[in-house]
Amino acid sequence: MLSDAIKDSIREAYSAIVESRSLTPRWGQRQMIAEIANALGRIPGPGAVGSDLPPVCVIEAGTGTGKTIAYSVSAIPVAQARDKRLVVATATVALQEQFVNKDLPDILSSSGMNFTYALAKGRRRYVCLSKLDRHIAEGQGASSVIPLYPDEVGAPATAEALPVYEGMLDALGRGQWDGDRDNWPESIAEPVWYGVTTDHSQCSGRRCSHINQCSFFRARDALQNADIIVTNHDLVLSDLALGGGAILPPPEESIYIFDEGHHLPDKALSHFASFCRLHSTIAWLEDSSKSLLNAAPALSGLIGVKALLKTLPAEMSDTSAALEVAEQTLTVLFDEAAPESGSEEQQVRLERGRVPEDLVIVALAVAGHLRKLESGLSRLESVLEEAIDDDHAGLDKADIETWHINIGGMLSRAEGALALWQDYAVSGEDENPPRARWITLLTGTGQGGFEMRCSPVLASDILQEYLWSRAGGVVVTSATMTALNSFDRFMLHSGAPPDAIYKVVSSPFNYDQAVFAVPAMDCDPGDAAAHTRALIEQLPEILEEEEGSLVLFSSRRQMHEVYEGLGSELDGRVLMQGDYSKQELLRRHRAAVDAGRGSVIFGLASFAEGVDLPGDYCRHVVIAKIPFAVPDSPLEAALAEWVEDQGRNPFMEISVPDAALRLVQASGRLLRTEEDSGRITLMDRRILTRRYGRAILDSLPPFRRQLG
Incomplete structure (x- = not known):
């Protein structure tokens, strides 16, 4: 008490x-x-x-x-x-x-x-002085620091990166920058920044020779009190x-x-899910094996390292071979499942999270190799940690620190891959609730190969x-x-x-200042083509010419079809998500309203939450349809299966509450201050004609209603 x-x-x-x-x-x-x-x-x-x-x-x-x-x-x-x-x-x-x-x-x-009070950010928001120092010292040569995920974030061009890195070092030395990415005065390309930041796996911590100047640890020390x-x-x-x-x-x-x-x-x-891209992991293993061979001259003088530098490349080769066998198994799985083609990505979801026996056998083999690899990398990392602390190791400390960073990165990636393959090395029959498991064939991204994912369906x-x-x-x-x-x-x-x-x-807002309307329509979103035609016909009639309005869609395809179908009907007033960055689109919208012109934003789910357009910036929110979740989401499908297997109704227990929550969020874009007023129009008569619709309607704030 x-x-x-x-x-x-x-x-x-x-x-x-x-x-x-x-x-x-x-x-x-x-x-x-x-x-x-x-x-x-x-x-x-x-x-x-x-x-x-x-x-x-x-x-x-x-x-x-x-x-x-x-x-x-x-x-x-x-x-x-x-x-x-x-x-x-x-x-x-x-x-x-x-x-x-x-x-x-x-x-x-x-x-x-x-x-x-103090602000806490992760390591990736701060520059790593150790990496920055190495990039500048190596100049035009190849970096000795191995990227953690080179297949996901490409290496920057030296001509682009080196001037930025030199500017960073100068600003740090002059005390004009604290190493926080958010405080750097200019935008930084992702590959450029990625090259000089780190995570816990590649950080030497208090052993690092730059610890006294480390931006991340200075910030973390400020949290202590x-x-x-x-x-x-x-x-x-x-x-x-x-x-x-x-x-x-x-x-x-x-x-x-x-x-x-x-x-x-x-x-x-998202934090407790696992994933592995087979093609890029095989390439990473090959590159890492070559790197370890290059490490021999620098590290073989350390006790216990020489044997590891011989066995680890062999383990990487064995793991790579096991992954190639796994690719063959997945190819057969895809051929049998015959996933829908015609898109950049083809996907097979394992129903109820159950892993086929053939895939379990393969996954056990891959996980076994990864476990050995993880163990060897962990031992090597421990040796290097001790060597960093030992001033009498007899080796160049900078070399040891560099390889500690590299081995830490290898270990982290091996651990991540191991987590995924362990998730597939079980049948999944005894899980309650099940885990969602799905495999995607990447065909149009330049990567290629299979991507495997596993996630709990509930947190x-x-x-x-x-x-x-x-x-x-x-x-x-x-x-x-x-x-x-x-x-x-x-x-x-x-x-x-x-x-x-x-x-x-209770909210301080007077919801009588807003109208929630459902207009008369001769169709509903169940007939997608007819519903799109109805939106094209009715939007010019309900959107006031000089108002700030927000039109929210659940489907990118429908948003584009409506935009194309309107042509010049809205006199060029429409700003569509995707044409500009979110912040630029909002800036243009506010500028148009400030100038006394009407402006209409066409947006998707990201504009239905967290967007603040008070007063005249938004007097009308139009919601194309009740925002049910995308039906092909593997997580949603796995959760629905589990609920159904228990004799319950997944549509009423999962889909309807989720949609109701999203509709409340979308409706919340209208009243942002106690003085705001306006209209919310839902172009979906299912809220009136279906039993679940009434439940959703009754969960909305007490707006004045105009139900056609």
């Missing part, structure tokens, strides 16, 4: 913010403060004994609630009193930057609270996957706040193991945590404990 002193500090901080900013206290915001404070109050104080499970609080707080102030004011005093670190994770870089550059400084100056650490979902999940405490504080010492928390389950799935077990059971406390919040007026969807996908606090707090 919270002490009176903590309760008083929360009340005083909130009152101070309201008074200093001349804000009007919002009931929903006060509700949110109370719920979070009560939940986190269950965390035992230093030295005290509390409940076995950490407190979890899941709150839906609509746009305009002021949730940033709410969770800051309630969580900061509790974290300080309970001797915990507050880790605030956002879903996007933009939200992260806003929180650390604007929101927290404002709260610090106006609340009367005393706290420190911060009360609040601001980061993103990806970094939190990466840290948890490494066991916790690798970059961020250990989970047991942390209170996590996940803003835009409805993304958390999907983010977790529940993952988050239970790494987050819910370990954290000091967790708060998850978003404007869209519920679907069909229930938290069941989030609980299913995330595994959030049923005894957590779940709360929907």
